[in-house]
Amino acid sequence: MFVTPSQASPSTPIRVAIVGTGAIARGSHLPALRALAAEQPLEIVAAVDVDAASVEAFCADAGAGSPYTDLDLMLAEQRPDLVTLGTPPRFHRDQTIASLRAGAWVWCEKPPCPSLEDFDAIEAAEGPEPGGPYAAIVFQHRFGSGADHVRALLAEQAMGRPLVAHCQTTWYRDEAYYSVPWRGRWSTEGGGPSMGHGIHQMDLLLDLLGPWSEIRAMAGRLVHDVETEDVSTALVRFENGTMATVVNSVLSPDEVSRIRIDCERATVELTHLYGHRNADWRITPAPGVSPEQTAAWRDFGADVPSSHEAQLRGLLADLRAGRRPRSSGADGRTSLELVAALYKAAFTGNTVRAGEIGPGDPYYSALHGNAPGWAPEPAGSGA
Numbered sequence: 001m002f003v004t005p006s007q008a009s010p011s012t013p014i015r016v017a018i019v020g021t022g023a024i025a026r027g028s029h030l031p032a033l034r035a036l037a038a039e040q041p042l043e044i045v046a047a048v049d050v051d052a053a054s055v056e057a058f059c060a061d062a063g064a065g066s067p068y069t070d071l072d073l074m075l076a077e078q079r080p081d082l083v084t085l086g087t088p089p090r091f092h093r094d095q096t097i098a099s100l101r102a103g104a105w106v107w108c109e110k111p112p113c114p115s116l117e118d119f120d121a122i123e124a125a126e127g128p129e130p131g132g133p134y135a136a137i138v139f140q141h142r143f144g145s146g147a148d149h150v151r152a153l154l155a156e157q158a159m160g161r162p163l164v165a166h167c168q169t170t171w172y173r174d175e176a177y178y179s180v181p182w183r184g185r186w187s188t189e190g191g192g193p194s195m196g197h198g199i200h201q202m203d204l205l206l207d208l209l210g211p212w213s214e215i216r217a218m219a220g221r222l223v224h225d226v227e228t229e230d231v232s233t234a235l236v237r238f239e240n241g242t243m244a245t246v247v248n249s250v251l252s253p254d255e256v257s258r259i260r261i262d263c264e265r266a267t268v269e270l271t272h273l274y275g276h277r278n279a280d281w282r283i284t285p286a287p288g289v290s291p292e293q294t295a296a297w298r299d300f301g302a303d304v305p306s307s308h309e310a311q312l313r314g315l316l317a318d319l320r321a322g323r324r325p326r327s328s329g330a331d332g333r334t335s336l337e338l339v340a341a342l343y344k345a346a347f348t349g350n351t352v353r354a355g356e357i358g359p360g361d362p363y364y365s366a367l368h369g370n371a372p373g374w375a376p377e378p379a380g381s382g383a
Contacts, residue, residue: 010040010041010320011041012041012320013041013042013043014040014041014042014043014081014082014316014319014320015043015045015078015079015080015081015082016033016042016043016044016045016080016081016082016083016084017044017045017046017047017048017065017074017075017078017080017082017083017084017104018030018033018044018046018047018048018058018065018083018084018086019047019048019049019071019083019084019085019086019087019095019099020048020049020085020086020087020109021047021048021049021051021054021055021057021058021086022049022054022086024086024109025047025058025084025086026058026061028086028308029084029086029308030044030062031308031309032307032308032309032312033084033312035309036309036312036313036316039313040316042316043064044062044064044065045064045065045066045078045080046065046066046067046068046074046078046080047059047062047065047066047067047068048067048068048069048070048071048074049067049069050069051069052067052069055067055068055069066078071095071098071099072098075098075099075102075104076102079102079103079104080099080102080104081104081105081319082104082105082106082107082315082316082319083095083099083104083105083106083107084106084107084108085099085106085107085108085109086109087109088182088188088189089111089112089113089114089188089189089190090114090187090188090190092108092109092112092113092118092122093113093114093118093121093122096108096113096122096125096135097121097122097125099133099135100122100125100126100127100133100135101125103127103133104133105132105133105134105135105136105315105319105325106133106134106135106136107135107136107138107312107315108135108136108137108138109137109138110137110138110139110196110199110200110203111190111191111195111196111199111336111339112137112332112335112336113190113336114186114187114190114191114366114367115340115364115365115366115367116333116336116337116340116357116358116363116364116365117359117364117365119332119333119336120333122135123135123329123333126328126329129324130322130323130324131322132319132322132324134318134324134325134328134329135328135332136315136325136326136327136328136332137327137328137332137335138308138311138327139200139203139204139207139311139327139332139335140200140275140306140307140308140310140311141200141201141203141204141275141276141306142203142204142207142306142311142326142327143306143307143310143311143314144276144277144304144305144306144307144310145278145300145301145302145303145304145305146270146276146277146278146280146281146300146306147204147207147208147276147306148304149278149281149300149301150208150268150270150281151207151208153268153297154208154209154261154263154268157263158297159263159264159265159266159268159283159297160263160264160265160266161240161241161263161264162209162238162240162242162261162262162263163241163242163243163262163263163264164242164243164244164261164262165205165209165238165242165243165244165245165259165260165261165262166244166245166246166258166259166260167198167201167202167205167244167245167246167247167258167259168201168246168247168256168257168258168259169193169197169198169200169201169202169247169248169249169257170247170248170249170251170252170254170255170256170257171193171197171249171250171252171255171257172250172251172252172253172255173224173230173250175224177250178224178225178226183226184224184225184226184227184228184230185226185227185228185376186227186228186366186367186368186375186376187376189228190367191228191229191339191343191367192219192226192228192229192230192232192248192250193229193230193231193232193248193249193250194219194229194232194248194339194342194343195228195339195367197248197250198232198246198247198248199335199336199339200257201257201258201259202246202248202335202338202339203327203334203335204259204270205244205246205259206334206335206338208259208261209238209240209242209244209261210238210239210240211238211239211334211354212236212237212238212239212338212354213237213238213239213353213354214236214237214351214352214353214354215234215235215236215237215338215341215342215345215351215352216234216235216345216351216352217232217233217234217235217246217342217343217345217346218232218233218234218346219231219232219342219343219346219347219374220232222251223251224250227368227374227376228368228374229346230249230250230251231247231248231249231250231251232246232247232248232249232342232346233245233246233247233248234246234247234342234345234346236338242261246342255273256271256272256273257270257271257272257273257274258270258271258272264286265285265286265289266283266284266285266286266289266294266297267283267284268281268282268283268284269281269282269283269284270282275305275306275307276305276306277303277305277306278300278301278303279303281300283297283298285297311326311327314326337354337357339367340357340363340364340367341354341356341357341363343363343367343368343369344357344361344363344369347368347369347371347374348369348371
């Protein structure tokens with residue numbers, strides 16, 4: 001049974017609880033909440049972590065909230081309107097469902113959860129439409145003035161039809177990074193760079209171009225001794241006909257995140273690393289396009305960087321209005337489905353089509369699909 005909070009008026013403080021008090025909570029969630037608390041009624045009422053010393057220090061540093069080591073107890077005592085999750089992916093399903101059933105909306109860090117089966121269980125636990133509560137995924141690269149401007153240009157086909165696209169997340173992670181026991185393992189990190197690193201750029205590509213229709217892929221372990229891949233490449237066809245290449249790597253010393261879309265009348269390109277501003281976007285017109293038209297395309301307006309703050313601002317407005325937020329439900333599922341399909345295509349050598357991974361498919365319940373050579377070795381196998 002859902003206990004859904006009443007729709008919040010603009011003057012009603014939104015009560016927020018932070019679950020997981022590690023680096024992402026300290027470096028991204030808390031600063032975003034502080035900034036938004038200066039704009040609107042908002043109160044951090046609690047923080048939760050299995051490490052009592054960590055959560056007590058977090059609340060002391062934040063100057064707000066009561067510390068808890070038990071999520072269910074916090075939900076019962078504090079009745080938050082919104083829970084932000086910064087815990088490892090393997091906990092996201094149970095923690096999100098518990099929060100939704102307590103009547104709280106959820107803002108969950110990526111990767112969303114280890115499988116499509118987990119995501120569908122979360123979506124099934126959401127409240128009824130309209131009003132929720134809903135669970136949204138942190139995909140902050142979708143947000144900000146640059147992404148908004150380019151999304152509108154593409155939706156209007158102002159630069160003509162999109163034809164060719166490239167999506168690149170080529171980062172570098174050394175042996176020390178993978179010496180942390182939970183990294184590079186399906187059960188704890190959720191996947192390799194396709195899941196944990198490149199999902200942000202793939203999500204932005206999907207947000208700009210719309211639904212995909214089919215994918216072919218390859219994956220490899222070229223350097224690191226891990227269960228997952230350390231590099232993947234893919235070819236993706238979109239429903240609108242756009243053909244795209246996707247590269248995800250943790251083997252690339254010259255680190256960059258890049259999206260390029262070639263349309264009939266212009267190329268639009270984004271080059272950055274962990275976040276973008278207007279200046280990181282470039283639009284190159286085709287021959288014959290007038291300077292006036294080019295200038296209009298290049299007018300991005302006021303600079304609003306992509307950020308947790310930008311996404312959270314919209315989510316809070318949706319919470320107050322009782323409407324489904326972006327990157328929740330089907331809109332939040334699309335990127336995880338593409339990742340699952342990438343792994344299936346890479347590990348089977350087959351073309352995978354949108355919508356084909358459902359209950360009964362091994363890639364529905366585990367991103368490794370129990371594929372030989374990729375699935376974790378059974379406990380006690382001696383391998």
